[in-house]
Amino acid sequence: MKKIGLITFWKDNYGSALQCYATKSIIQKMEYNCEVLVYEPHGKEKYISFMKRAFDRLWQSITAPGFYKHYSELRRNSQNTFRDMPDSVKFSLELFCQSVLQPRGYGRAMLKKIGNSQEYTAFIAGSDQIWNGAAPVDSFYFLAFAPDNKKIAFAPSFGTSKVMNYNRKRFENLIKKFRYLSVREEDGIKNVHSLTGRYAQRISDPVVMIDKKGWTDFSEGGIVHVRPYILLFFLNKPDNKVVETIQNIANYEKKKYDTLCFVYKYDNFFQIEGYRTVEGGPKDYLSLISHAEFIFTDSFHTALFSIIFNRSFYVFPRNYGHSCEQTSRLRTLLRIYKCENRMIWNENAAKNIEITPLHDCSQILEKERNRAIKFLEASIASCNNNRGKIGKKGIPELRELCTGCCVCETVCPTGAIKMKEHPKGYMIPEIDVKRCISCGKCERYCNTVLNFKKIKKTxxxxxxxxxxxxxxxxxxxxxxxxxxxxxxxxxxxxxxxxxxxxxxxxxxxxxxxxxxxxxxxxxxxxxxxxxxxxxxxxxxxxxxxxxxxxxxxxxxxxxxxxxxxxxxxxxxxxxxxxxxxxPGRYLYHNYISYLEEKYKSKITGFSFRNKKLDDLFTERIQFIDGEKAVQWKKSPYYRMFFEEQSxxxxxxxxxxxxxxxxxxxxxxxxxxxxxxxxxxxxxxxxxxxxxxxxxxxxxxxxxxxxxxxxxxxxxxxxxxxxxxxxxxxxxCIPSVYTHQRERLFKLYKEGGFKAIQQYYWWKDFVEFLPKTFVLMMKKTEEGE
Ligand SMILES: Cc1cc2nc3c(=O)[nH]c(=O)nc-3n(C[C@H](O)[C@H](O)[C@H](O)COP(=O)(O)OP(=O)(O)OC[C@H]3O[C@@H](n4cnc5c(N)ncnc54)[C@H](O)[C@@H]3O)c2cc1C
Ligand code: SF4
Ligand code: SF4
Ligand code: SF4
Incomplete structure (x- = not known):
């Protein structure tokens, strides 16, 4: 089974672990072995890598304004989220990550080897904030070890609405190498465009690729609380006004509902009367969301899972305790699912919130699910089919993606590549394996990923x-x-x-x-x-x-x-x-030969469009002894072209x-x-x-x-x-491939353009007969 390498955040919190699980399991369903890859240097490399990172951080702290502040804030925050977890929770999360996600750690040399190995079809820079615009750049999360033609960005998040100035150049150089680009938020699309001039697709977080039933099955055996309850899940300590709001609602509804706080408890929660803390692993987390009456949270994934399970939720801006604006992903999420009213921006307004059930988001979810899966399928299929990959027989594999541009032929240092005739009459490169020195230049030039800097189109x-x-x-x-x-x-x-x-x-x-x-x-x-x-x-x-x-x-x-x-x-x-x-040039050459034989004369000139003739799309054929005009419908070559078959x-x-x-x-x-x-x-x-x-x-x-x-x-x-x-x-769309094309090429192989001409003649005749019959019937009726 071929492999796909997945590089993403996968531990330390439920959202990361579950989004990683979703990508991994969907890829496995596509019959690839998906490996979660981790950069894990050993021995001397570990020491060198540590020193390099430390030096890099120090250098940026000195030279890049704002870097140190953002870096230390982000670091403190990510450490706190994990540190604040009780040990039992850390253990169950760790157990899930190791036993289900099964990460594999490799050093630099091994990663490079894996990158170039035929065994790995593609590498995916997965979702979560792996491209945080304020954090120090880690080139591993930009797949620096992999060849460009195997790089797929699958909904990575920038976290911040803008990439900080001190990161822009590095981001640009790393992102422009991706063959396929998608991002999680709308601001991410803008970021990619402003950095590289390229357009990225927006893809929801990978967790949407598994539907409600899938996640319900997954959470089976998780904690179930029998009485109706309000669930609180806050990754950072909410400020007192937020707690006050929750307390008001909880007190008001307390006769009906218990209040459960999942994992993270904060000192100001004591204001909420009768609340209880519940702990557990990923299954418990999902099980509790799926059965809650209301959910209050500051977590992106909790909001998204509430939508998936169709539970009523309210989300508060996360109190990161740092200066980077990080609401972009939440804004995009709520806008897509038409849940903007579920975000409580202003705590005073929050006091008056009216608890309402969540509307049905199933159609949007399905659309988002299909979109994400389609992107994943198409980008992997395309990596599988690198245009200029040299096959065993010395012919580029996936010939159907080859455009016949002749670049590989031009760059080959030994002249091993010659353009030859494909059975469908077009040019295709062929490699003389005896002359090939396996330098890989042809493949590299063929698969170079380009960036096109654009302005607004006019x-x-x-x-x-x-x-x-x-x-x-x-x-x-x-x-x-x-x-x-x-x-x-x-x-x-x-x-x-x-x-x-x-x-x-x-x-x-x-x-x-x-x-x-x-x-x-x-x-x-x-x-x-x-x-x-x-x-x-x-x-x-x-x-x-x-x-x-x-x-x-x-x-x-x-x-x-x-x-x-x-x-x-x-x-x-x-x-x-x-x-x-x-159409291919050999097809055209054969058509010229067919005409020369048919009209027993040599052709010296040819044009496809003639403004001076009644029908613009008429061939004007110059023979040494005269000229002939053939309307497109009468020409087997032109008709095949017009009807998109050749x-x-x-x-x-x-x-x-x-x-x-x-x-x-x-x-x-x-x-x-x-x-x-x-x-x-x-x-x-x-x-x-x-x-x-x-x-x-x-x-x-x-x-x-x-x-x-x-x-x-x-x-x-x-x-x-x-x-x-x-x-x-x-x-808007490429030409449509039909079975008729195969049929016509079969005829062409057997009898050249003469056979095609006959085919069209019979086709017109068969279509003509019923039309004439209907016309005759009409006339007879009119006569009566
Ligand atoms: C194969 C083909 C398919 C086309 N299909 C469409 C279409 O579906 N819809 C549409 O709106 N326009 C299509 N066009 C473009 C259109 O026919 C005109 O070429 C275009 O409008 C430019 O016209 P012009 O009057 O400015 O210049 P022209 O003088 O007519 O254009 C000449 C230019 O076309 C280039 N050219 C001509 N033939 C080829 C070829 N085989 N390969 C590469 N370059 C070539 C020449 O290099 C030259 O630069 C097609 C053109 C070609 C060649
Ligand atoms: S449709 Fe035109 S641009 Fe596209 S691959 Fe064919 S020849 Fe090239
Ligand atoms: S570089 Fe060679 S293999 Fe690649 S598209 Fe061009 S002709 Fe085809
Ligand atoms: S690998 Fe090098 S030598 Fe071989 S065909 Fe390609 S460019 Fe030519």
């Missing part, structure tokens, strides 16, 4: 003022405008071009330094473009300091950035396209089917602009004759700069990003 509907430019482009000619500007500035443009070479047509990434050279790059080619050999050329130009405009599909832009290892260049501008997928495997799981792109600017069509913005037409703002203007989404300051510099040649109208997204399905 969207435009835009087009070139010059009609000639529009006519030679797929949509509004925006690419051409930006490319021409680059050339004018002495720069160089890279993009997917069409090339007639060695007697056949080829789509590959080309460079252009003049307007003539730019021509082959214009317009859409519905074929994967071969990027082999392009990256070294780009880097050379970048290093010269020349302005570089690089365009391609989103995964190709990502490829370039992985090749540059995330290094930013101020002279690099990138453009990607709204894209639903590309793309690379990766396109059906495209990670860029959203508005979050790796480029500076995204360009696309905007056929729906008339419906989305009719007012622009009424005011004569947009020329009706433009037909299909471009949609433009700007992601970075670099993108803003480029568009601003070209404004005199274009017309732009700012539009709503969300509306643009909604009008482009490709910005």
């Amino acid at each position: 969207a435009y509907v835009a087009y070139a003022k010059d009609k000639m430019i529009r006519d030679s482009s797929a949509s509004g000619g925006m690419f051409q405008i930006l490319a021409r500007y680059t050339i004018l500035k002495g720069g160089i443009v890279f993009g997917a071009g069409i090339l007639y070479e060695n007697n056949h047509i080829e789509i590959r990434h080309l460079s252009a330094e003049t307007e003539e050279e730019l021509y082959p790059l214009l317009n859409s080619k519905y074929v994967e473009s071969n990027c082999s050999g392009i990256y070294t050329k780009v880097l050379k130009e970048l290093k010269k300091g020349r302005m570089v405009l690089y365009s391609g599909t989103s995964c190709q832009i990502e490829g370039l950035k992985r090749y540059l290892q995330g290094k930013e260049y101020s002279n690099l501008y990138t453009i990607d396209l709204i894209c639903h997928g590309v 793309y690379r495997d990766c396109c059906y799981q495209c990670q860029y089917s959203s508005v979050h792109k790796p480029s500076d600017i995204t360009l696309g069509d905007y056929f729906e602009v008339n419906q989305d913005y009719p007012e622009l037409f009424k005011q004569g703002e947009i020329l009706e004759k433009v037909g299909n203007p471009s949609s433009v989404i700007i992601h970075t300051a670099q993108g803003v700069k480029l568009i601003d510099e070209c404004r005199e040649h274009i017309r732009v109208h700012e539009v709503d990003v969300d509306r643009v997204q909604l009008s482009h399905r490709q910005l």
Whole structure:
């Protein structure tokens, strides 16, 4: 069984232990062996590690304003919570942790070994405040020992609403390496974004992954108090006004209810008449919550368990006794479950609280549960399937995630990697195992996790003022405008071009330094473009300091950035396209051969979009002895493309089917602009004759700069990003994989495009017959 390493807080309090238990047991249900890992240095390493930490704390206390104060307060508080537990409770908690969670302690060298071992699929930085923004940074909780492509952040909490200045740089460097990022609170999303420019998902605390029944089963055998009772569970001593409130309610309700205080008792509790202390382990803790009439607490997990068990609860801000604001996680929790009125901020208001039953949160709980489990499943599955993992046969495993970017081929120092034909007609790297020296460079470059610093996105509907430019482009000619500007500035443009070479047509990434050279790059080619050999050329130009405009599909832009290892260049501008997928280049080559054979002539030119023809989506095929136009429905290649059957495997799981792109600017069509913005037409703002203007989404300051510099040649109208997204399905979900695809590829394998053409012919015929029959019946009826 493959393993998953879980790194989280797992001892010293019920919440930590139970959230760790929840993650561990859900992962085990996914048929992985989940190990709770602990950093446990021995011998010399123990001494060195202690000294390093002590020196680090000392250095930060001297150099970082505020560090010492926060550090000592947090330390005191966490120690107190455990220290204040009675010994019997410490024992039962310890017993649960050791026997159920079974933590495993390793030193640095062993952790590194585990990190790289094939046995471990992924490592999870689990929930709880492991990323506390005020506490000293411990890189273990950021999985520093594991390779980036195995790192998953599963709902870690920052505790504080902001990461303290003295921690920001370290947090940034550590968090940006995560392949999958989720956090527990809304403030956490903001923190991650402000530190890395990335978006993290919000996931509830792992305890929600187990439902009410699951936790009830777990707590079976725990303490049961027969009379109705109010439960008090305060991790820190509440102030007197809080106790007064509880006392009022307890006295008022005392005829009906006992008052039980679980584990932590404080001297000011003596004001509460007739209260009793109860002690126990995690099972008792849950059992008491699940049967209580009312619960008063300052604990996040107690509030959440009250929601899970549907018990009426009131939560007071925790009296940490330190200066860091730590209510962010509680605020998020109460907002999600629509329980804001359960938080008592002001003790005077608290005196008047009316005890009411808790509303039904089961639907929200289920949604949150599914969300957390889905995130866990998807991120683990993806780590299991690292794109560029070298398989035993010398072929990257999980070929369906490979985008064919050719980066591995470019970086291999021995030339062991060559791009070969996949059975579905696209490029896939193959490794000559005899030449491979196992340096791991291909895998490292393939799986590099990138961070994209973004600004608030802006969207435009835009087009070139010059009609000639529009006519030679797929949509509004925006690419051409930006490319021409680059050339004018002495720069160089890279993009997917069409090339007639060695007697056949080829789509590959080309460079252009003049307007003539730019021509082959214009317009859409519905074929994967071969990027082999392009990256070294780009880097050379970048290093010269020349302005570089690089365009391609989103995964190709990502490829370039992985090749540059995330290094930013101020002279690099990138453009990607709204894209639903590309068919393979070998598929296209075979289609060209099929056409040449069919028409008994050699093809010298080909275009997919023709604005001068009635149907924009018509192939214009140039033969040495003439020209032919084939409408998309009549072309087996074009039809497979349009009906989403012929793309690379990766396109059906495209990670860029959203508005979050790796480029500076995204360009696309905007056929729906008339419906989305009719007012622009009424005011004569947009020329009706433009037909299909471009949609433009700007992601970075670099993108803003480029568009601003070209404004005199274009017309732009700012539009709503969300509306643009909604009008482009490709910005919402990847293309849909169907069984028909497999069927078509089977036919293709057996009989090439001739078989596909026949298939479509029969399909149309079969669909046509009933339609004609219905039409005839209607006519007959009308005649009668
Ligand atoms: C395969 C593919 C699918 C597309 N799907 C959609 C879609 O579903 N919805 C939508 O709104 N827009 C889509 N587009 C984008 C749209 O067709 C236009 O490319 C875009 O609007 C830019 O048009 P333009 O007039 O500014 O420039 P144009 O001159 O038309 O664009 C040329 C640019 O496109 C690049 N390009 C062309 N073909 C390829 C290719 N095969 N691989 C990589 N880069 C290429 C060139 O490098 C060049 O930079 C797709 C484009 C392609 C290539
Ligand atoms: S580097 Fe690119 S081509 Fe190579 S395996 Fe990864 S995605 Fe595929
Ligand atoms: S491990 Fe190194 S030598 Fe082997 S294929 Fe990858 S990059 Fe080339
Ligand atoms: S759909 Fe996604 S994976 Fe496929 S070519 Fe486009 S950007 Fe790349």
